[in-house]
Every structure is written in C-alpha cells, then in structure tokens.
Amino acid sequence: xxxxxxxxxxxxxxxxxxxxxxxxxxxxxxxxxxxxxxxxxxxxxxxxxxxxxxxxxxxxxxxxxxxxxxxxxxxxxxxxxxxxxxxxxxxxxxxxxxxxxxxxxxxxxxxxxxxxxxxxxxxxxxxxxxxxxxxxxxxxxxxxxxxxxxxxxxxxxxxxxxxxxxxxxxxxxxxxxxxxxxxxxxxxxxxxxxxxxxxxxxxxxxxxxxxxxxxxxxxxxxxxxxxxxxxxxxxxxxxxxxx
Amino acid sequence: xxxxxxxxxxxxxxxxxxxxxxxxxxxxxxxxxxxxxxxxxxxxxxxxxxxxxxxxxxxxxxxxxxxxxxxxxxxxxxxxxxxxxxxxxxxxxxxxxxxxxxxxxxxxxxxxxxxxxxxxxxxxxxxxxxxxxxxxxxxxxxxxxxxxxxxxxxxxxxxxxxxxxxxxxxxxxxxxxxxxxxxxxxxxxxxxxxxxxxxxxxxxxxxxxxxxxxxxxxxxxxxxxxxxxxxxxxxxxxxxxxxxxxxxxxxxxxxxxxxxxxxxxxxxxxxxxxxxxxxxxxxxxxxxxxxxxxxxxxxxxxxxxxxxxxxxxxxxxxxxxxxxxxxxxxxxxxxxxxxxxxxxxxxxxxxxxxxxxxxxxxxxxxxxxxxxxxxxxxxxxxxxxxxxxxxxxxxxxxxxxxxxxxxxxxxxxxxxxxxxxxxxxxxxxxxxxxxxxxxxxxxx
Ligand SMILES: Nc1ncnc2c1ncn2[C@@H]1O[C@H](COP(=O)(O)OP(=O)(O)O)[C@@H](O)[C@H]1O
Ligand SMILES: [Mg+2]
Numbered sequence: 001x002x003x004x005x006x007x008x009x010x011x012x013x014x015x016x017x018x019x020x021x022x023x024x025x026x027x028x029x030x031x032x033x034x035x036x037x038x039x040x041x042x043x044x045x046x047x048x049x050x051x052x053x054x055x056x057x058x059x060x061x062x063x064x065x066x067x068x069x070x071x072x073x074x075x076x077x078x079x080x081x082x083x084x085x086x087x088x089x090x091x092x093x094x095x096x097x098x099x100x101x102x103x104x105x106x107x108x109x110x111x112x113x114x115x116x117x118x119x120x121x122x123x124x125x126x127x128x129x130x131x132x133x134x135x136x137x138x139x140x141x142x143x144x145x146x147x148x149x150x151x152x153x154x155x156x157x158x159x160x161x162x163x164x165x166x167x168x169x170x171x172x173x174x175x176x177x178x179x180x181x182x183x184x185x186x187x188x189x190x191x192x193x194x195x196x197x198x199x200x201x202x203x204x205x206x207x208x209x210x211x212x213x214x215x216x217x218x219x220x221x222x223x224x225x226x227x228x229x230x231x232x233x234x235x236x237x238x239x240x241x242x243x
Numbered sequence: 244x245x246x247x248x249x250x251x252x253x254x255x256x257x258x259x260x261x262x263x264x265x266x267x268x269x270x271x272x273x274x275x276x277x278x279x280x281x282x283x284x285x286x287x288x289x290x291x292x293x294x295x296x297x298x299x300x301x302x303x304x305x306x307x308x309x310x311x312x313x314x315x316x317x318x319x320x321x322x323x324x325x326x327x328x329x330x331x332x333x334x335x336x337x338x339x340x341x342x343x344x345x346x347x348x349x350x351x352x353x354x355x356x357x358x359x360x361x362x363x364x365x366x367x368x369x370x371x372x373x374x375x376x377x378x379x380x381x382x383x384x385x386x387x388x389x390x391x392x393x394x395x396x397x398x399x400x401x402x403x404x405x406x407x408x409x410x411x412x413x414x415x416x417x418x419x420x421x422x423x424x425x426x427x428x429x430x431x432x433x434x435x436x437x438x439x440x441x442x443x444x445x446x447x448x449x450x451x452x453x454x455x456x457x458x459x460x461x462x463x464x465x466x467x468x469x470x471x472x473x474x475x476x477x478x479x480x481x482x483x484x485x486x487x488x489x490x491x492x493x494x495x496x497x498x499x500x501x502x503x504x505x506x507x508x509x510x511x512x513x514x515x516x517x518x519x520x521x522x523x524x525x526x527x528x529x530x531x532x533x534x535x536x537x538x539x540x541x542x543x544x545x546x547x548x549x550x551x552x553x554x555x556x557x558x559x560x561x562x563x564x565x566x567x568x569x570x571x572x573x574x575x576x577x578x579x580x581x582x583x584x585x586x587x588x589x590x591x592x593x594x595x596x597x598x599x600x601x602x603x604x605x606x607x608x609x610x611x612x613x614x615x616x617x618x619x620x621x622x623x624x625x626x627x628x629x630x631x632x633x634x635x636x637x638x639x640x641x642x643x644x645x646x647x648x649x650x651x652x653x654x655x656x657x658x659x660x661x662x663x664x665x666x667x668x669x670x671x672x673x674x675x676x677x678x679x680x681x682x683x684x685x686x687x
Binding site: 074078082083097154 | 254255258586587590596597599679680681
C-alpha cells in the first residue's frame with residue numbers, strides 16, 4: 001500500500017517557483033495496476049520520483065508499505081527503494097558498459113546477497129522477459145524494445161512490491177509498446193503493484209484503474225474507501241489469479 | 244562490495260582510455276618529479292654514516308682572530324679545520340677509542356714498474372693517521388690500512404682507491420706491488436672497495452660532494468715531505484712564514500680532526516680534555532675568543548656546515564608544488580568525468596544505491612587511478628634517476644653515490660602519492676554522491 005496525503009513539492013530556482021505537486025493525495029493498493037495520465041508538466045514524473053523516494057517533498061505525508069518515509073536517512077531510503085521499488089524509464093537507462101546480465105545485477109549488488117542467489121534471480125528475470133539468450137550482449141547490441149525488456153527484468157529482479165514506470169513505451173513503436181504492456185500485465189498478475197505513467201490512452205485503458213494528474217493534483221481524487229473496484233478484479237478468473 | 248566497485252572502476256577507466264591516460268600521466272609525472280627530487284635531496288643531505296652518529300665527533304676549537312669570527316655568516320661556529328699544533332695536541336688524548344688527524348693532499352701517481360703502460364695520474368690524496376679506515380668503516384677489496392706505527396715511521400705504504408687500482412693494476416690484487424707518488428716509491432698495502440660517501444662528511448670544507456681521495460698516505464709523511472694541503476688553508480694572523488716549520492707553528496687552519504667516543508662518559512672526558520688544553524693555551528696568549536670547544540656529531544656537523552644547501556628545501560617545495568598542480572588537474576578531470584556520467588549515477592540511485600555506496604564506488608575508481616599513476620610514476624622516476632646518473636656520471640662516477648634510490652623514501656613517496664590522489668578523488672566522489680538523482684533521470 002502506497003499512501004500519499006496532502007503532499008506539496010515546490011521547485012525553486014533563482015527566477016521561479018514551480019509547484020510541481022500541490023495538496024497531492026493518492027493511495028495505491030497492493031496488486032493494483034494504475035495508469036497515470038495528464039498533460040506534460042503536470043507533475044507525473046515528480047509524483048513517481050517522490051513515490052520512489054528519489055525525491056523528497058515539502059509538506060504532507062507519505063507511507064510506503066506501512067513505513068512512514070519522512071525523516072528517514074539516505075541509507076534507509078536507499079534500502080527501502082532497493083527492496084520495495086523497481087523503476088522503469090522512458091529511455092531505458094541501461095548502463096552501456098555493462099552487459100545485460102550485469103545490468104540486471106545492479107539492484108541486487110546493493111543488497112547482501114549470495115552470488116548463487118543473484119545468478120538465479122538474474123536468470124529467471126531474463127527468462128521472464130525472454131532475453132536469457134542475450135545475457136552477455138551489450139545494451140547497444142539490442143533493439144529498443146529488447147532494451148526496455150532488459151530494464152523491466154532489472155526492475156523486477158529484486159522482487160519489489162511496486163513497479164514505477166515513467167512512459168516506458170514512449171520511445172517504442174506500437175508493436176513493441178504492446179509487447180512491453182503485455183509483459184507489465186503479466187508481472188502485475190504475478191502480484192506486483194504497478195504505477196504506469198503514459199500518454200497513450202489505449203494503454204491506459206488496459207490498466208485496472210486510471211488516475212489523471214492536472215496541475216500537480218489528482219483531478220478526480222476520492223479517498224480510497226469509495227473506489228469502485230476495478231473491472232478486472234471483479235471477473236472471477238482474474239480474482240482467482242491474484243489470490 | 245569492494246570487488247564490485249573495483250570491477251566497475253576498471254570498466255569505467257577502460258571506457259575512456261584517452262582521459263584515463265591523461266589522469267594517470269598527471270599523477271605519474273607528479274610522483275616521478277617528487278621521487279627524483281627527494282632521492283637527490285636525500286642523497287645530498289643524508290648522513291652516510293648514520294649508524295655511528297652517536298660515536299663519531301668532529302673536533303673543533305676556536306683559535307681564530309679575536310676581532311672577528313671565522314665564519315661571518317655563522318659567528319657562533321669555530322673554524323671547521325684546525326692548526327697543526329692543536330690537531331697534534333688533541334689527538335694525543337688517550338680517551339678516544341680512535342682518533343684521526345688528516346688533510347687533503349695532491350701529487351702525481353705513476354706506475355712503479357717501468358714496464359707498465361699506465362699513464363701517470365694527477366691525484367688527490369688523503370694524508371691521514373691510521374684510524375681513518377676503521378673509524379669510518381672504509382671497505383677494502385684487498386689488504387687493509389696501516390698500523391699507527393706506519394704513521395710515526397713513517398712507512399712508505401699506500402692505500403689505493405678502486406679506480407686507481409683499476410687504472411694501474413687492471414683491478415688485480417696489487418697488495419705488495421710498488422707505485423710512485425711524486426718522486427717516491429710506496430708499497431700498496433690495501434685497495435678499497437667502491438666507496439663514495441655522499442656527502443663526504445669527514446671533510447666538508449673541501450668539496451662536500453666531491454669523490455673521496457684516490458690514494459691514502461700515512462700522516463707522518465707530512466713534515467718529512469713538507470706536504471701542503473690541496474684543500475683550504477685559512478690564516479688570519481699576520482705571521483712571518485718562511486719555512487715549513489714556520490707554517491706548522493702558525494695559526495693557519497687546514498687539518499681535520501675526528502674522534503670516536505664509545506659512550507657519554509668518554510665524551511665528557513674528551514670535552515674536559517679539550518677545555519683543559521684550551522685553558523692552557525690561553526695562558527700562552529692564544530685562544531682569545533670565547534671558549535668554543537666542540538665535539539660535533541655527524542648530522543649536526545653537516546647541518547652546521549650547510550651541507551644541506553638552502554636550495555634543497557626549496558627544490559623539495561617546488562617538487563611538491565608541481566605534484567599539487569598535477570593533483571589539482573586530476574581533481575578537475577575526475578570531477579568532469581564523474582559529473583559527465585551523472586545520469587548513470589542517477590540510475591544506480593534509482594535502483595537502490597545509497598549516497599555512501601555511490602561515494603565509495605567513485606572513490607574506488609579514484610584509488611585505482613591513483614595506483615596506476617603511482618606505478619607509472621615509479622617507473623618514470625626510475626628512468627629519471629637513471630637519466631641523471633648518465634648525465635652526471637664523470638669518468639670517476641661523479642655524483643652516482645647520490646642516486647641510489649632509498650627504498651624507504653620510495654615507499655613513503657608512493658604511499659603519499661596514493662594518499663594524496665585518493666584525497667584528490669574525495670571531492671569529486673563526494674560531489675557525485677550529493678547529486679540529486681531525480682534531476683538527471685528527468686532530463687532523459
Ligand atoms: N528539478 C526541477 N527543477 C525545477 N522545476 C522542475 C524540476 N523538475 C520538474 N520541474 C517542474 O515541475 C513541473 C512538473 O514536472 P514533471 O513532474 O516532470 O511533469 P510531467 O512528468 O507531468 O511532464 C514542471 O513544470 C517542471 O518544469
Ligand atoms: Mg514526465
């Protein structure tokens with residue numbers, strides 16, 4: 001469960017103050033697949049960065065999986081981020097001089113984990129995205145869609161509860177975009193909560209829940225209790241898959 | 244984790260070989276210049292007989308001009324050399340375990356065997372009493388020095404340097420052979436091993452970094468042959484010097500006196516012997532300056548005589564300044580490099596790296612760079628010293644004694660270099676650790 005209450009985030013430069021988030025409240029429940037849409041500059045990325053503990057905030061409260069994040073040290077925030085959160089970016093952000101295997105290895109390196117376990121997790125993550133055979137290729141030797149699938153493998157290798165994806169299909173053609181979306185759905189069905197920022201209405205429609213951010217706020221925010229349960233969860237076979 | 248950081252550092256350094264070589268070269272040059280300078284400085288200023296520093300003493304007394312000190316720049320010091328009669332009186336004490344009086348002479352050395360084709364050589368001679376060799380631990384290849392009986396005789400015996408033995412006897416054992424010095428024949432009784440104390444502590448007033456003398460002659464020949472010093476003879480008193488005997492009686496200083504005193508008690512006894520002697524001479528109208536009877540240890544002796552030249556600390560300071568410039572360059576390049584890959588750092592942060600882990604990762608890279616720089620620096624320093632050795636090598640080896648790299652100073656410099664380079668990496672590593680990751684991710 002990810003709970004943000006009355007968060008405000010202001011960027012101050014010499015010339016201007018930008019209120020990127022204002023009185024921003026949102027809950028994301030375990031197992032959700034939330035699509036976030038909104039105009040450019042409305043605060044979507046800022047929301048993801050705050051949610052992913054990459055960025056602090058000025059006022060309000062944020063608890064992640066039951067942990068109140070305010071006042072945590074950098075070490076604690078980093079550990080929490082490493083264990084609970086996987087990031088996927090629009091531009092893949094693979095590390096160019098590490099091969100695919102070593103890229104997926106990165107988040108695992110920041111935990112105390114035995115070599116054998118790391119190896120096993122990397123292999124199974126690469127298996128899931130269908131790129132196990134490319135483990136020793138460099139990122140530059142893969143297509144954009146493949147690179148994004150590696151990034152997904154890297155994001156889930158540590159088995160995080162939350163996957164935060166910032167326009168992951170923005171740099172991909174529609175076929176590859178659909179493949180990535182299929183993959184995200186598959187991961188969500190295995191229990192990972194996903195927050196997906198996207199411009200593509202077609203992809204947004206495939207999520208269980210849609211949230212629109214306008215001008216630093218969720219435009220149609222209602223407290224969690226009054227949510228209508230999403231369609232897919234109501235379907236008996238899908239409900240069976242999530243429990 | 245260290246292993247992982249090292250692997251990342253190696254990858255990162257390999258990714259940009261041009262920049263990496265530039266940084267390694269900057270560190271290496273800085274280190275090389277420092278090692279070369281320190282080695283030369285160390286050779287020039289170090290005490291070549293440090294292990295006897297507590298036993299060997301240069302003896303000086305002040306029989307100089309009542310009106311002015313012997314050394315205007317250092318008025319507290321007595322003259323570094325002694326008069327004939329003071330040298331004789333002082334070495335008459337039976338307190339020292341060993342004692343020498345001596346001076347630097349000269350003459351022409353020629354083959355004793357008329358059949359020899361070796362050219363005659365103009366040589367410098369150390370005219371000394373017998374204890375010289377044991378006292379200064381002079382190494383012998385063949386034979387040895389003379390007994391003190393040879394001084395009083397005096398006996399026509401001679402000790403040759405390694406180089407002279409090479410020149411006249413082709414390096415063979417020449418003990419028992421004859422050789423001519425000026426117009427007399429001497430019997431070779433010893434040949435030295437390679438021996439180049441630097442500085443030449445036992446006679447700093449006559450070329451502190453000169454090579455040792457080429458031959459050694461018993462002191463007793465001085466008055467027999469009326470030998471004069473090839474070094475400094477300094478006189479202050481207007482005296483009527485007609486004969487050699489007049490010269491020996493004069494207040495001119497030209498002899499070096501050293502004593503070996505095994506312990507503090509001996510030292511005290513020697514000091515009071517000196518004080519008594521000077522007090523007696525005072526009653527004869529000599530020694531009209533303040534009492535200044537000194538027993539000076541080798542290290543102090545070198546310092547008193549400015550053997551550590553003033554330009555040496557300056558040179559060392561310059562070398563370190565150069566090193567600092569090299570390091571600052573490296574800091575700049577490292578900073579540019581680390582900040583240049585800020586986006587990748589942002590990715591690592593997003594994947595769970597803490598600030599500390601990012602800092603350590605980059606510090607490791609700086610450390611690896613520093614180690615490479617240090618390794619190359621040592622190689623460059625070796626080449627530099629080798630070059631100096633070739634440049635300064637006179638036919639008789641010149642300054643080579645100075646150029647032996649002291650293992651200790653090498654270790655210290657390298658440790659210092661790695662430490663300094665790490666310090667140079669601290670700031671860039673810290674800066675990159677402080678980057679707000681989100682900014683760099685967003686700009687993608
Ligand atoms: N580091 C920053 N410094 C200053 N302004 C920023 C910074 N990051 C974002 N902003 C501003 O905050 C607002 C929200 O940005 P962002 O969250 O990136 O929007 P979105 O992802 O919805 O396009 C924008 O007006 C943007 O210019
Ligand atoms: Mg954005």
